[in-house]
Amino acid sequence: MAARLQAIELERRIGAGDARALARAASLVEAQGEAGRQLIANLFPRTGRAAMVGVTGAPGAGKSTLVDQLAKVLRRAGQTVGIIAVDPSSPFTQGAILGDRIRMQDHHQDSGVFIRSMASRGKLGGIAKGTLEMALLMDAAGRDVVLIETVGVGQDEVEVARLADVTVVALTPGQGDDVQAIKAGIMEAADVFAINKADMPGAERLEQEIRAMQSLGSEEQRANAAPVRRVVATEGKGIEELWSVIRAVFEKQGRRGARAETWALRLREMLRDRLLGALPDELVEEHAKRVAARAEDPYEAVEALRLSLAGQG
Ligand SMILES: Nc1nc2c(ncn2[C@@H]2O[C@H](COP(=O)(O)OP(=O)(O)O)[C@@H](O)[C@H]2O)c(=O)[nH]1
Ligand SMILES: [Mg+2]
Structure with missing residues (x-):
C-alpha cells in the first residue's frame, strides 16, 4: 500500500515536470522491472x-x-x-x-x-x-x-x-x-x-x-x-x-x-525485447550447442524455447 502511494506521488511529480522525480523514474525504467513498466503504463495517457x-x-x-x-x-x-x-x-x-x-x-x-x-x-x-x-x-x-x-x-x-x-x-x-x-x-x-x-x-x-x-x-x-x-x-x-x-x-x-503503423513497429520491438528478455541465456546456449552438434534440429530447439516461455506465463 505504501509502495502504491509512493508510486502515485512519483507519477504526480513527474506530471508536474519535477526533474528529480524524472531522474528517479528514469532509474526505474532502466531497471526494466515491473515497477518501471507500471509507471510507464500509468503515465501513458500523458504522452503524445x-x-x-x-x-x-x-x-x-x-x-x-x-x-x-x-x-x-x-x-x-x-x-x-x-x-x-x-x-x-x-x-x-x-x-x-x-x-x-x-x-x-x-x-x-x-x-x-x-x-x-x-x-x-x-x-x-x-x-x-x-x-x-x-x-x-x-x-x-x-x-x-x-x-x-x-x-x-x-x-x-x-x-x-x-x-x-x-x-x-x-x-x-x-x-x-x-x-x-x-x-x-x-x-x-x-x-x-x-x-x-x-x-x-x-x-x-x-x-x-x-x-x-x-x-x-x-x-x-x-x-x-x-x-x-x-x-x-x-x-x-x-x-x-x-x-x-x-x-x-x-x-x-x-x-x-499518433499512427497505428508506428505502434505496430514499436509493439513488435517491445514484444521481442520482452520475450528474449524472459529467456535465460543459458537455455538458449544449451539448445544452440545441441543444434550445432546435430543432436537436435532448430525447430525442436525453437519449440522448446517457446514452451519454456509459455511455462513462465
Ligand atoms: N572539425 C569538426 N569536428 C567536429 C565537428 N563536430 C564534431 N566534431 C568532432 O568530431 C569528434 C566526434 O564527435 P562526436 O560528437 O563525439 O561524434 P559521435 O560519435 O557521432 O557522437 C569530436 O572530436 C568532435 O569534436 C565539426 O563540425 N567539425
Ligand atoms: Mg556520440
Missing part, C-alpha cells in the same frame, strides 16, 4: 506531446556534438529538452563516450535539459532496450523535445530511427561517406540530412551528391526529398537553421506516435 527527434550516423560523425548544440538552441527558445544517448558497447568508441560526458556538462546546471545514456543492445549500436520507454517517460514529464542519439546507419538502426518523429542522419565529408556508401535504406529513412564538419573539405561535394541522388527519385520522392543542411557542430554553425528545418518537417509529417 513531445517532438521526438532521432539523430543517427556513423561513430564520430558528430552526433553528440550536434545534439548538444540543438539542446542549446532549444533552451534559448525556452523549450525543455530530454536527451537519450545510446552508448555503443564497442571498445573503439569509449573515448567518444567520455567526450560526450564532458561536453554535456554544460547542461548539468540546467534542469531544462535532462540527459540519460543507455547501453546499446549490440556491438553494432542501434537502439537500446528500453529507449522507447525512456522517451515516453520524458514525454510524460512534459519535455517539449526529446533528442535520441543512436549510433550506426545499418538497416536495423534505420528501422529504429523511424520510431522517432523526425530522423536526422548525420554525415561527414571525407570519411568514405560518399553517396556510394550511403545505403538505400538510409536515403529513405532520413527526414533531414545534416552534413556535419562542413569546415572540412568535401562538404559541398557531399551535399551535391545527395541532391543528385535525390533527383533520381520519382516525382513524389523528389517533392518529399529530405532537406540537406551543412553544419559545423563544434562551432554551433548552422544549428538554428537545422532546427527550423527539423521543426518544419515535424509540422509537415506530424507525430509518428
